[in-house]
Amino acid sequence: MNIIKECESINKEYNYFNTIAKDAKEGNGKLKGYYISVKDCICVKDMETTSGSEILKGYKPLFNATIINKIEKEGGAIIGKTTQDEFGFGSFNVNTKIVPKNPFDKTRTCGGSSGGAAGLTQKASFKHIAIAESTGGSIACPASFCGVIGLTPTYGIVSRYGLIDYANSLDKIGVMAKDVKDVELMFNIIKGYDKKDSTSLNNELNKDVKIKKIGVIKECLNVDKEIKDIVLSNLDKYEIVSLPLAEKYGLSCYYILAMAEASTNLAKYCGMRYGAHEELNGDFNEYFSNVRSRYFGKEAKRRIILGTFTRMAGYRDAYYLKAAKVRSLIINEYKNAFKKYDLLVSPTMPIVAPKFSEIDKLTPLENYMMDIMTVGPNLAGLPHISYNAGFKNKMPVGIMYIADHLNDNKLIQIGKKKE
């Protein structure tokens, strides 16, 4: 079956694409024979790129993200742009027009924000690797809910040039696949210093992949017993390690910083140079406000309000700057743990993929709380990976391994050992 036709047929049933390529251009190189999907927040030249937002409807980038050039150079065939929460704002991929459905049960979420990437990775019958992106857990969460592998690299190791920002100090491009060897193949292609990204890291990854000691994060075991048992049954030997600061304050610290950064990043969308346009009526304040109010979704508005508030005079010290200090302490807490352990472990998510009808009942705060396991490593820029650990009531459960900065290869190594 033609690959594009298969994508169209999967998409009809599951909503994994915002855009499907007209044809998949195959080439020669390390990715010959592979079909690559790209999360919609990453620019592919001449292919509509909306980051899941109505305000970017119609935007066709004039350039490729650095990683897309690398993929094309190695012969990877780009098949389209996958669905996501608007600008990455969400854990269930419901904050957008096109909502992807879980490959195991269509009444449930794929997780978010890289939901389309994870669902397609599980469902595609062809050789497929997904390019995804995480700010606070947007790779690990959907990988866990869809039963695939999701790698979030060390912050700065993969170029962000051509990524539509959510929060610059947190965004990381990563990889999803069914086979750890495919994750490794793609990671090795897309990583590396890029002078076009001012936060690109010019450091070598640690080549030592020996894993001697694993620490399970105590505070993360406070979940459903079945999920806890499934996760622990994947480990032969482990110790228990406590990370009280990350557990107690990680969520607040993450959301304050992420929303503050998001609200500044979203300031550029105003209906003038790309994306949604309106008739040029009123002065610039009226015009910009009209376009923004009309095209941003509800969660984007909520985050813009909160992010603007925490940076405002009178509140900045208590929220934004305080959170940046707490971030220092949380990073140190992880760094101390890595003096003793090669890898830290927790369940990826405290639950299995919920039903859409259950998500409808959650308040925004209850939504944010679902990220309790994943925000810590994201806040600290630590590489982490989610593997399938087993199933609860036929729904996948994820186990998350976290490594110290630049030790991404250990996360791949642990998967190879499992095979």
Place this chain on the structure above:
Amino acid sequence: MKVDKELIKRVASNARLNLTDQEIGEFMPQLKDILDVFSKIAEVDTKNVKERFHPVEIKNNVREDKVEKSLTQEEALRNTIHKKDGYFKGPKAI
């Protein structure tokens, strides 16, 4: 944390958003809920702790001040309908 209609309106106006009364009514209790949880970071002792704005140490990475190839005027204007004589056309400024 006191979150009232006036505060939300003020923040929204700073962020160039017009919120409807219905949106404000919906957001008010939600934002209060969220800010109450955010406020808990005040408990953490951060005396003598420096802020971290990046998770890893990053050296300034600036390119040489040299003219490089960039988009043509025509390309730069391709994604907008608001253009005139090779420029972006914006709303009234004064």
